[in-house]
Amino acid sequence: MNRISAIFLLAFITIQAYAQSVVRGTVRDAEGPVAGAFVLGYSGASQKAFSYSDSTGRFSLSSRDGSAIDRVSVSMMGYKTAYASVGEQVSGMEIILEPKQMELRSSLVKGDVVEEKSDTLIYYTEAFKDGTERVAGDLLSKLPGITVSSSGGIRYNGTAINKFYVEGLDLMGNRYGVVSNNLSADDIARIEVYRNHQPVSVLRDVALTDRAAVNIILKEDVKGSWLFSGDAVIGAPDFPQFSVRTMFSRFGKSNQDLYLLKGNNIGEDILREIREQAYFGKSGVFLVSDNDMDSDFRSVLNPRRRVLSISQDYWYDNISGIGSFNHLSKVGPTTQVRLSVQVAAERYCEESFTGEEIHFSDGSRLSLEDEDRYTENRYFISAAASVEDNAPNRFLSDEFSFSGQIRSARSSVSGPVTAGQKYDLPSMKLSNSFKMTRRVGDKGTIEITDNSLFMSGDHSGKYTLMVYEEEILQKYGTREFKNDFSAAMAMPGRWLTPSITAGLLLDYTGVDASLNIPSDGPLSNRLSLDATMLRPYLTYSSRFYVGPLQTRVSIPSSVSVIMLSGGKSVAYPLFSPSISLSCNISQSLEANAGVSYSMSRSDLRSLLDGGVMTSYRTLTYADSLRRQNSFQGRVSLNYSDNPALFYVNVSGSILRTFSDKSVSSVYSDILTTTAYLPLQHGNTTFSASVSAKKYFGVKTFVIEAKGTYQDTSSDMFLQGVKGTYRTRSVEPGLSMSFNPRDWFSMGLSSAYHIASVNGGGESFSRSFSLEGNLRVVPLKRLAFDLVGSYLREEIKDTTISNDPLMRATLSWTFLKATAFLECRNLLDVREYRREYVSTYTSVSSVTMLRPRTFLIGIRMSL
Numbered sequence: 014m015n016r017i018s019a020i021f022l023l024a025f026i027t028i029q030a031y032a033q034s035v036v037r038g039t040v041r042d043a044e045g046p047v048a049g050a051f052v053l054g055y056s057g058a059s060q061k062a063f064s065y066s067d068s069t070g071r072f073s074l075s076s077r078d079g080s081a082i083d084r085v086s087v088s089m090m091g092y093k094t095a096y097a098s099v100g101e102q103v104s105g106m107e108i109i110l111e112p113k114q115m116e117l118r119s120s121l122v123k124g125d126v127v128e129e130k131s132d133t134l135i136y137y138t139e140a141f142k143d144g145t146e147r148v149a150g151d152l153l154s155k156l157p158g159i160t161v162s163s164s165g166g167i168r169y170n171g172t173a174i175n176k177f178y179v180e181g182l183d184l185m186g187n188r189y190g191v192v193s194n195n196l197s198a199d200d201i202a203r204i205e206v207y208r209n210h211q212p213v214s215v216l217r218d219v220a221l222t223d224r225a226a227v228n229i230i231l232k233e234d235v236k237g238s239w240l241f242s243g244d245a246v247i248g249a250p251d252f253p254q255f256s257v258r259t260m261f262s263r264f265g266k267s268n269q270d271l272y273l274l275k276g277n278n279i280g281e282d283i284l285r286e287i288r289e290q291a292y293f294g295k296s297g298v299f300l301v302s303d304n305d306m307d308s309d310f311r312s313v314l315n316p317r318r319r320v321l322s323i324s325q326d327y328w329y330d331n332i333s334g335i336g337s338f339n340h341l342s343k344v345g346p347t348t349q350v351r352l353s354v355q356v357a358a359e360r361y362c363e364e365s366f367t368g369e370e371i372h373f374s375d376g377s378r379l380s381l382e383d384e385d386r387y388t389e390n391r392y393f394i395s396a397a398a399s400v401e402d403n404a405p406n407r408f409l410s411d412e413f414s415f416s417g418q419i420r421s422a423r424s425s426v427s428g429p430v431t432a433g434q435k436y437d438l439p440s441m442k443l444s445n446s447f448k449m450t451r452r453v454g455d456k457g458t459i460e461i462t463d464n465s466l467f468m469s470g471d472h473s474g475k476y477t478l479m480v481y482e483e484e485i486l487q488k489y490g491t492r493e494f495k496n497d498f499s500a501a502m503a504m505p506g507r508w509l510t511p512s513i514t515a516g517l518l519l520d521y522t523g524v525d526a527s528l529n530i531p532s533d534g535p536l537s538n539r540l541s542l543d544a545t546m547l548r549p550y551l552t553y554s555s556r557f558y559v560g561p562l563q564t565r566v567s568i569p570s571s572v573s574v575i576m577l578s579g580g581k582s583v584a585y586p587l588f589s590p591s592i593s594l595s596c597n598i599s600q601s602l603e604a605n606a607g608v609s610y611s612m613s614r615s616d617l618r619s620l621l622d623g624g625v626m627t628s629y630r631t632l633t634y635a636d637s638l639r640r641q642n643s644f645q646g647r648v649s650l651n652y653s654d655n656p657a658l659f660y661v662n663v664s665g666s667i668l669r670t671f672s673d674k675s676v677s678s679v680y681s682d683i684l685t686t687t688a689y690l691p692l693q694h695g696n697t698t699f700s701a702s703v704s705a706k707k708y709f710g711v712k713t714f715v716i717e718a719k720g721t722y723q724d725t726s727s728d729m730f731l732q733g734v735k736g737t738y739r740t741r742s743v744e745p746g747l748s749m750s751f752n753p754r755d756w757f758s759m760g761l762s763s764a765y766h767i768a769s770v771n772g773g774g775e776s777f778s779r780s781f782s783l784e785g786n787l788r789v790v791p792l793k794r795l796a797f798d799l800v801g802s803y804l805r806e807e808i809k810d811t812t813i814s815n816d817p818l819m820r821a822t823l824s825w826t827f828l829k830a831t832a833f834l835e836c837r838n839l840l841d842v843r844e845y846r847r848e849y850v851s852t853y854t855s856v857s858s859v860t861m862l863r864p865r866t867f868l869i870g871i872r873m874s875l
Contacts, residue, residue: 035455036074036082036099037405038106039066042092045266046070046346047110048181048228050089051130054082064217069347071405075218075456088130127157127655129600134206134655142198143752144796145788147872149229150193152201157660157706158653159206159227163325164285165190169206169225170651170662173290176212176226180236183212184269184341186397188355190286191273191337192229195260197242197874202232213408214347215450219458219505220512220556223595223605237265246279246870254279254866267343276334279837280326280863283333284393287355306357306393307416309466310440313618313627314474314489316389316422319365319860321845322782323802326837327818328845328862330362347404357393362386364861371680372774372853374736379680381630382428389422408450417441430683432629433477440470453502460501462516468493476629480683481530487626490525491618499550511555518548518571522617528626540623543578550587562596575617575638583638588612601655606648615639624686634688636674643670658708665701672696677730692735696727713753720745731853738772738852756790768850776850780806798822808848808855816842818862830873841865 040050046069054062054074061076066087076082085106088094092110099106128135136156146152154161160168167174167189177189185192210226211217240262248254256277263270275283288306305311321328336356343349369381399412420438443466450460469492476485499516524542550571557564568590575583591609598604619635627633649664675694679686704719726739748762762784769777787799801819806812819840824833847858 035076036062036085036106038072038085038108040070040072040087040089040108040110042110042112047089047092048178048266050087050092050110051133053086053088053131055084055086056080056082069403071214071347073214073218073405126658129655132208132210134208136204136206138198138201138204143750143758143788144755144790145758145786145798146198148194148198149196149201152198153193153204153227156204157655157658157708161193163282164288164290165193166290167193167227169208169227171664172224174227175210175222175224176207178226178228179264179269180231180266181228182264182266182269182341182343182349184264184271184339184351186351186353186399187289188287188337188353190288190290191271191339194286195242195258195273195275196229196262197240199874200231200235200240201229203230204228205230212403213450214403214405215408215452215458216503219456219503219510223593231264235264237263239263241875242873244870244872246277246868248279248866248868251864251866254868256281256868256870269339269341271337271339273335273337275336276332278332279866279868280329280331281333282325282329282331283335284357284359284391287335287337287357287393287395306391306418307395307440307442309442309468310418310420310438310470312438312440312470312472312489312491313625313633314436314438314472314487316387316424316434316436316628318361318387318389319363319858321847321860323804323818323845324800324820326820326863327842328860330863331359333357333359333361345402348400348402351397351399351401353395353397355393355395357391359389359391361389361391363388366859368857370855371731372772372776372855373732374734374772376774379682381680381682384427385424387422387424389420391421392419393417406452408448410446410448412446414444415442426629430630431479433475434629435475436473438470438472440468440472442466442468453504457502457504460503462497462499462501464495464497466493466495474626474628476626478629478683483529485626485629486527486529488525488527489625492523494521495519501552508559509555509557511553514550514552514554516550518546518550520546520548520617522546524618524621526621526623526625528624530626538623540621541578542618542621544575544617544620546573546575546617548573548587561598562594565593565595567591573614575620577620585614585638585640586612587614601653603651603653604649605651606646608646609644611641611643611645613641613643615641630683630685632684632686634686636689639689640673641670642672643668645669660706661704663703666699668696668698670696675728675730675735677733679732690730692730694728696725698723698725700724713751715750717748718746727852729852736772736853738770740768740770740852742766742768758788759786761785770850770852772853776809776855778806778808778848778850778855780804780849794826796822796824796826798824804845804847806846806848808850808857811848811857813846813848815846816840818842818845829875830871832871833869835868835870837866837868838863839865 036054040047048066048070050066052064052066052072052074054076061080061082062074064072064074066072074082083099085097085099086094087108087110089110092112095108095110097106097108126137126140138152141155150161150165153159153167158170176183179192205228207226209222210224211220211222242260244256244258246256256279258275260273277283339353341349341351364386366384371379395416397412397414399410401410418440422436424434426432445465447463450458453459472489474487496519497516499514501512501514503510503512522544526540528538530537548571550569552567552569554567571587573585573587589611591607593607595605615636615638619638621635624632624634645668647666652661672694674689675692677688677690700723702721704717706717708715722743724741726737728735728737744764744766746764750760752758764782766780769775782804784802788796790796799821801817803817805814817840818838820837821839822833822835824831841864843862845860845862849856
């Protein structure tokens, strides 16, 4: 009898301990749920699990070794740390946080500036300000490990973030540049970075990611309130120069709104603010180039604008306007509805000169010169509605969107060949994205996704050349339908988390193209493509731990079956295994490594059998499902000492690709033809980079040193002759900022770039760039800012030294507004010259700049 009692007692203790190894609950304050709170689980005196509360205040703790969690602590800046005993209540715990009065002292110790709590970094932003920050992006760029692009896109340690929150809610999705480029920096209390962030609650203890999220926490007096910010600027001598902005926003815990109208003609590319950012979402990682509002609207006929490394207000000749209307509402504890509309219109002009010299393998050379006057008009609209339920045991989301673009471009080219170009590129897209994830058992999950897309475009290009008596007309109409359905299951264990994904992709692509070239030209044709692809796929992935080492393995495989009109069919396999390792060697040191292999093919449009004129000078043939095998290896080492504010990153990678077809280019004075020959092609790229950043006294003195090296070898055909080209480049850089007093700050950033190309002779280029800023505050409200840049380049026997580009601003700050007087292009520089080398070309370019401009305006924030 005693033996039976002992067995029952042991079983009860075991069950109870297992139950306490998973603890769930909610963090609240007097007003409601608290997002981003750090939750720590203890077993006795040992820390066994950690988590942070989501946008609804919910958290889940799971000890990896299965030990019982008997005590929980919850901490967050602005609140007193709370403690709670678990006891028998392992599900549905409610922890109430009490606010704590915090004051920023005039001299902060380092521990007050950055708090590190497991995977959460908290930056107390007042310590990093020097008075030059206008919007959230300006402030974010001064924080360790964070970089911000001109469009407002954010990267942490070089990798694009996967979520951007304000007060724990994601109002803007992947168009968060509207917030980072317009939300006033003065309204921000702190910024939180969630490393290895999993935005889906049900997957947080199942599928970790290697990407971070950013959460903006506002000051208490503006939370949930309607905020207004606006600009009104007018300038001369080309009157009227103008810039206007009106934004109403409200960021509460249950409702968020942002309504923005913005326009200018002073050289600011505001359209990029509503572009999709680099994002890890339903389609994976994708990038949008400077010429595209939507990555799906890319066309083989897309005209290319010039891209310069200098500030756009020196050369961007525009009239632009955007509108962004966004609303998010929480209709339940874990459910939200989001509505958004983005509209844009722009007229853009550019005047430039380009001289290109092609180096052939026999030592001969061909020189091409173009003087281009380019004008483009673009109109864009996007509307989306989505619903999301992000509960701890269930995730459900559905988004429907429509977008359209009308883009037309004109250019006149003079030189050895006189030509005119005209493009009309209308496009539209409908899409729907559905995702559902549910718990299976204690930790297992099953996930179903269904993504559908319909897109069409009716694109045309007209080219007028003096050597032909008739216009060349290129038409390129496309229609495409995709549906991707998949189901995935994950069953995590103590050390191993395996998952399997199975799906089917249906892709229909149709192309109708015609090319009309006069009889003495190279060709005329009419082309059509009707192709349907079925691609069943299966992916096995797992994550497992061996001590501090975390390993991720992914093995995607699929078979593509393509059915063409006329009864023809093509089938081929795809295979892309990868393995990555990460190890927290210490609290400050993290190491990462990974290798991957990919067997891929080009998309269905590559089956179009014929030439397409992509510009007046270029005739391009498709690659007919070119097969490419690639191998990539990468390593990185990150050192972060937050108390000492010292950060180091070292990384390296190697990429080897092999293709069953080789690019072949044939140049002449009139036409360049690019095609693919059925011959193997190899390419190898090695790159390495290192950066080190140190803060002395937080913002008193900040110094960052960095360097990159890249070596690329590739095979290609030029004028029908195979050549091997090797390009090497090295670029060291140094930047410093100095802010010893509130009335004075300055910064300098310099880079030296060396590039050389071997193959058909040797070419090289060198360049030195310098950027600087100076801020002086002679009176409490009066500030003087001077910003400048300089570039010097050398290619062969040619040296170009551009005149410095400078901008001076005098501003007077009121309580909620700033009035300013500004002079752009202070020295009235009219040309910007560039010299550089690439694979087998040397290029000289001259871009006409905007003249000296005087602006007077006011910026308000209420």
